[in-house]
Amino acid sequence: MGERLDSTVALVTGASSGIGEATALALADQGAAVAIAARREDRLTMLAGRIRDKGGTVLVLPVDITDEPQAIGAVERTVAELGRLDTLINNAGVMLLGPAVGAPLTEWQRMVELNVLGLLYCAHAALPHLLKAAEDSPRQVADMVNISSVAGRTTRNGSGVYNLTKHGVGAFSDALRQEVTRRHVRVSLVEPGATATELASHNRPEIRETLAQRFANQERLEAEDIADAITYIVTRPRRVAVNEMLIRPTEQEQ
Numbered sequence: 001m002g003e004r005l006d007s008t009v010a011l012v013t014g015a016s017s018g019i020g021e022a023t024a025l026a027l028a029d030q031g032a033a034v035a036i037a038a039r040r041e042d043r044l045t046m047l048a049g050r051i052r053d054k055g056g057t058v059l060v061l062p063v064d065i066t067d068e069p070q071a072i073g074a075v076e077r078t079v080a081e082l083g084r085l086d087t088l089i090n091n092a093g094v095m096l097l098g099p100a101v102g103a104p105l106t107e108w109q110r111m112v113e114l115n116v117l118g119l120l121y122c123a124h125a126a127l128p129h130l131l132k133a134a135e136d137s138p139r140q141v142a143d144m145v146n147i148s149s150v151a152g153r154t155t156r157n158g159s160g161v162y163n164l165t166k167h168g169v170g171a172f173s174d175a176l177r178q179e180v181t182r183r184h185v186r187v188s189l190v191e192p193g194a195t196a197t198e199l200a201s202h203n204r205p206e207i208r209e210t211l212a213q214r215f216a217n218q219e220r221l222e223a224e225d226i227a228d229a230i231t232y233i234v235t236r237p238r239r240v241a242v243n244e245m246l247i248r249p250t251e252q253e254q
């Protein structure tokens, strides 16, 4: 049995589509006030309408979290306008695949800037607030959930820099977990397998074609499946820390 999230505040990055959008909805359903961050304001506004229609509280944060002041601003506005921060879902990410030889360096820069630095800016800004929530909130526990990937556990030819960023997320998460766990901030790592979202659509056309062939007829998770796992993690009793969850579609072997 989970504990509801009434009177708590969650910030979800990358909430304008896919896993982040589904997670914001799921946490709002559990009673959390949610701050939703991403660059596409129109998509966030639509999501906010859906959350408000169900009686939820929501704050729209149109931000690019690769820009340090904007990432810090997202955390600070959440606390200023919703009153606190109990849960950070570090979800925003980009996956640009293809051979390393001849790859556009800008793609590598985009992945490192978002998957690593953007996540770190949000984590750094959020930590004092999460520690405070763990100390003085009725639940006396707070959560940071970092979204990695199967690509953070294994490597694949053509996925090197995405692998690098997601392995980095895993390493940072477990080191941070050890640092703050006695203060009841739980740091969890979620590693989804293939999930039907917009993630692959940001690749170059030739890479998209290769991916379409690879995933043709392959079973995929729904974004809601990952949102469900995240909801499970953050609704555990104070004594239970789910450190890591690796979730593949049943038919996915690697």
Ligand SMILES: NC(=O)c1ccc[n+]([C@@H]2O[C@H](COP(=O)([O-])OP(=O)(O)OC[C@H]3O[C@@H](n4cnc5c(N)ncnc54)[C@H](OP(=O)(O)O)[C@@H]3O)[C@@H](O)[C@H]2O)c1
Residues within 6 Å of the ligand: 013, 014, 015, 016, 017, 018, 019, 020, 037, 038, 039, 040, 041, 043, 063, 064, 065, 066, 091, 092, 093, 094, 095, 114, 118, 147, 148, 149, 150, 191, 192, 193, 194, 195, 196, 197, 198, 199, 200, 223
């Ligand atoms: N789908 C999968 O198969 C899969 C598998 C394993 C792991 N993951 C991970 O799951 C996470 C979510 O991805 P998804 O699959 O849900 O893909 P998605 O639908 O493409 O969602 C990515 C989200 O990140 C946001 N984002 C991108 N750049 C941003 C920036 N600079 N600042 C703020 N937000 C930004 C996007 O919104 P805007 O464009 O509006 O900014 C969008 O909301 C990622 O970390 C991804 O690596 C996905």
